[in-house]
Amino acid sequence: MRCTREIEVRDLEEIAINLDPIQAGGRLTPEAMKAIIAYGDGYSVCDNCRKPFRLDQIKKPPIDSFHRDLAKFVNMDEARVMPGARRGFQAVAGTYAGKGDPVLLTALSHYTEFLAIEAAGGVPKEIPKDGANRITADAAAAKIEEVTRGHGSPPPLLFIDHFDYQFGNEHQVREIAKVAHSYDVKVMYNGAYTVGILPVDGKALGVDFVVGSGHKSMASPAPSGILATTKEYAPELLRTTRVKGDVTGRSFGVKEVELMGCTLMGATIMGMMASFPAVKERVNRWQEELTNGKVVIDSLASIGGTSILSEMPRRHTLTRVDTRGSFDRVAETHKKRGYFFTSALADHGIGGVIPGATRVWKFNTYGLTRAQCEYVAAAFRDIARENGIPVS
Amino acid sequence: MRCTREIEVRDLEEIAINLDPIQAGGRLTPEAMKAIIAYGDGYSVCDNCRKPFRLDQIKKPPIDSFHRDLAKFVNMDEARVMPGARRGFQAVAGTYAGKGDPVLLTALSHYTEFLAIEAAGGVPKEIPKDGANRITADAAAAKIEEVTRGHGSPPPLLFIDHFDYQFGNEHQVREIAKVAHSYDVKVMYNGAYTVGILPVDGKALGVDFVVGSGHKSMASPAPSGILATTKEYAPELLRTTRVKGDVTGRSFGVKEVELMGCTLMGATIMGMMASFPAVKERVNRWQEELTNGKVVIDSLASIGGTSILSEMPRRHTLTRVDTRGSFDRVAETHKKRGYFFTSALADHGIGGVIPGATRVWKFNTYGLTRAQCEYVAAAFRDIARENGIPVS
Numbered sequence: 132m133r134c135t136r137e138i139e140v141r142d143l144e145e146i147a148i149n150l151d152p153i154q155a156g157g158r159l160t161p162e163a164m165k166a167i168i169a170y171g172d173g174y175s176v177c178d179n180c181r182k183p184f185r186l187d188q189i190k191k192p193p194i195d196s197f198h199r200d201l202a203k204f205v206n207m208d209e210a211r212v213m214p215g216a217r218r219g220f221q222a223v224a225g226t227y228a229g230k231g232d233p234v235l236l237t238a239l240s241h242y243t244e245f246l247a248i249e250a251a252g253g254v255p256k257e258i259p260k261d262g263a264n265r266i267t268a269d270a271a272a273a274k275i276e277e278v279t280r281g282h283g284s285p286p287p288l289l290f291i292d293h294f295d296y297q298f299g300n301e302h303q304v305r306e307i308a309k310v311a312h313s314y315d316v317k318v319m320y321n322g323a324y325t326v327g328i329l330p331v332d333g334k335a336l337g338v339d340f341v342v343g344s345g346h347k348s349m350a351s352p353a354p355s356g357i358l359a360t361t362k363e364y365a366p367e368l369l370r371t372t373r374v375k376g377d378v379t380g381r382s383f384g385v386k387e388v389e390l391m392g393c394t395l396m397g398a399t400i401m402g403m404m405a406s407f408p409a410v411k412e413r414v415n416r417w418q419e420e421l422t423n424g425k426v427v428i429d430s431l432a433s434i435g436g437t438s439i440l441s442e443m444p445r446r447h448t449l450t451r452v453d454t455r456g457s458f459d460r461v462a463e464t465h466k467k468r469g470y471f472f473t474s475a476l477a478d479h480g481i482g483g484v485i486p487g488a489t490r491v492w493k494f495n496t497y498g499l500t501r502a503q504c505e506y507v508a509a510a511f512r513d514i515a516r517e518n519g520i521p522v523s
Numbered sequence: 524m525r526c527t528r529e530i531e532v533r534d535l536e537e538i539a540i541n542l543d544p545i546q547a548g549g550r551l552t553p554e555a556m557k558a559i560i561a562y563g564d565g566y567s568v569c570d571n572c573r574k575p576f577r578l579d580q581i582k583k584p585p586i587d588s589f590h591r592d593l594a595k596f597v598n599m600d601e602a603r604v605m606p607g608a609r610r611g612f613q614a615v616a617g618t619y620a621g622k623g624d625p626v627l628l629t630a631l632s633h634y635t636e637f638l639a640i641e642a643a644g645g646v647p648k649e650i651p652k653d654g655a656n657r658i659t660a661d662a663a664a665a666k667i668e669e670v671t672r673g674h675g676s677p678p679p680l681l682f683i684d685h686f687d688y689q690f691g692n693e694h695q696v697r698e699i700a701k702v703a704h705s706y707d708v709k710v711m712y713n714g715a716y717t718v719g720i721l722p723v724d725g726k727a728l729g730v731d732f733v734v735g736s737g738h739k740s741m742a743s744p745a746p747s748g749i750l751a752t753t754k755e756y757a758p759e760l761l762r763t764t765r766v767k768g769d770v771t772g773r774s775f776g777v778k779e780v781e782l783m784g785c786t787l788m789g790a791t792i793m794g795m796m797a798s799f800p801a802v803k804e805r806v807n808r809w810q811e812e813l814t815n816g817k818v819v820i821d822s823l824a825s826i827g828g829t830s831i832l833s834e835m836p837r838r839h840t841l842t843r844v845d846t847r848g849s850f851d852r853v854a855e856t857h858k859k860r861g862y863f864f865t866s867a868l869a870d871h872g873i874g875g876v877i878p879g880a881t882r883v884w885k886f887n888t889y890g891l892t893r894a895q896c897e898y899v900a901a902a903f904r905d906i907a908r909e910n911g912i913p914v915s
Contacts, residue, residue, distance in 0.1 A: 514716070
């Protein structure tokens with residue numbers, strides 16, 4: 132089936148159980164699907180835009196109350212929607228990182244955090260990970276001291292991922308925020324893998340900025356995301372324009388500089404809004420997600436020569452696994468080489484693993500039912516057995 | 524009908540002829556509607572993302588060839604998709620406007636251009652409009668000289684809107700680009716009201732950067748847009764990341780700094796791509812759009828006390844009209860006050876005029892059929908006659 136002559140319809144979610152590491156939390160709800168159809172047209176949410184002409188003030192559809200709900204959802208004072216988490220990072224870095232300023236992030240930070248700092252003219256400095264691939268408050272403190280000695284003053288900002296994209300390991304956000312604040316370093320919480328899939332309480336974590344991703348974890352179309360902050364920092368981060376036309380004397384009222392004014396004027400925000408009731412509810416089922424995921428983890432761990440590289444027990448459904456001693460051994464002599472594995476998974480109706488990957492790879496069980504997890508677990512074991520790998 | 528308990532289905536385009544000034548070029552094509560359904564899920568276009576892991580290199584769906592087609596479409600060398608035209612302005616300003624640098628724009632520039640310059644730390648300087656609300660090359664030259672005297676060196680950049688958002692007037696892009704280049708000033712072409720609705724040839728215009736809006740003029744969901752440039756400036760504007768992890772030594776390959784890496788990873792780009800064949804074709808029907816729009820213009824001009832504030836004859840379907848001497852006179856004594864006008868339009872099945880507006884307002888006939896334009900023209904005259912306004 133085709134959308135146009137050149138565009139095939141995507142059917143991965145219909146024909147397979149999808150283990151893709153980044154797609155799990157971004158599948159639309161049925162409500163979001165209805166909303167993007169109803170609000171597909173470009174500036175569709177602007178029908179009832181009235182003074183002061185800003186997206187987060189539109190009452191119909193109720194975008195204004197959605198913004199208040201979003202702030203509550205992550206327990207912060209103010210929230211805005213953004214075209215992706217990365218644009219949230221950019222807004223924070225753009226506000227606080229001056230040219231040449233060091234900005235802390237971690238040895239497990241996502242590339243978009245580096246880019247946000249680079250675009251602002253800052254210099255990214257990594258907090259090392261420990262032997263278990265975790266970022267600790269001690270390491271953060273040591274890095275702040277090291278950077279402060281080199282730079283002469285503390286870094287303005289520290290970016291910390293609650294769970295990183297590489298291992299899905301949990302990092303000491305609350306402790307790191309506390310340490311950072313003791314050095315007067317502001318803290319941005321990267322919730323790309325948390326906001327929308329597990330409960331996030333920005334105030335309890337003690338962070339200054341919360342960034343989340345709509346298309347990664349809030350069942351929303353791309354690009355979408357949120358940026359939230361406290362009463363203290365809202366006037367800086369969400370500052371309104373101060374420039375004036377030197378000829379016309381025009382000024383631009385309440386438009387927020389780092390947002391470039393309005394951000395998501397149609398299908399993207401309506402997808403976020405329509406999914407939001409389900410998203411608010413699903414974060415409370417996180418333990419169930421972990422329990423289901425464990426079925427798959429246990430299966431992989433039972434396959435000889437396979438090791439789970441992520442921290443154990445798993446506290447996230449995104450997991451990094453090393454099959455160099457199992458499936459990769461098979462790939463060495465298989466006529467399909469590495470592709471035997473994704474091909475065997477496809478035969479079982481399982482997708483989302485990078486074709487040819489048999490060494491170190493990632494998967495995500497988020498959103499799968501218990502029955503689907505059991506099916507996937509059995510499939511991994513079957514594929515191992517069929518290829519002569521011992522299963523305990 | 525509802526998407527969720529709180530979200531009503533939008534039906535403006537189904538129940539009315541929509542004259543909204545900003546929505547006309549962003550209505551989805553049927554193909555785009557199919558594509559956003561098939562690719563609604565968050566990171567839906569990433570199924571087949573392979574090394575070097577960048578949106579514009581994905582072959583399935585054919586996002587890579589779409590990027591080449593986009594560059595050709597505006598006759599530039601390189602093109603990227605962006606989350607809105609404003610993010611294109613931001614990328615250009617972020618690359619070229621240093622702190623305190625003056626950046627030229629015009630007395631008719633859109634607020635997002637001011638914000639892009641402000642965010643980059645630049646100082647916006649307006650080229651005055653002439654008595655006919657047009658920006659001329661002479662005015663640009665005079666402003667460049669004035670700014671150069673004040674700043675000690677020429678401004679790095681000049682932003683020019685081909686057609687402005689206030690009057691829909693055409694400005695002397697080619698002549699301004701020539702003048703700007705003679706002072707070594709780079710030129711950004713704001714095609715928010717042109718790219719996707721009329722033919723745009725960046726090389727013929729002699730501009731260095733072309734920015735367009737998907738949701739405003741390319742029949743695409745928001746936020747979407749394009750940023751295009753020449754071989755000469757691509758290495759600067761589309762520069763790839765140069766930072767390194769100081770602990771891990773990580774670097775991030777081909778990720779483009781001003782884009783924050785990938786930009787539109789799902790419904791938005793697929794909507795753009797699916798509409799593109801129709802968009803490429805429709806720009807060739809621009810004269811027909813103007814001819815149809817003229818029917819409405821002639822109707823308004825025939826209503827006593829009404830004047831068209833935009834340049835005449837119209838060279839764009841976006842028009843600013845002054846009805847202070849006609850419909851606003853009626854509003855003075857009508858029991859519905861200014862709302863009588865939008866209410867009467869609604870009775871005729873016409874929407875998109877700001878409720879209560881009877882003084883100076885804008886409308887856009889883009890995309891309406893000849894029959895629809897004739898219907899709208901008759902409705903304006905009918906409403907005038909019914910309210911005792913003379914019609915010639």
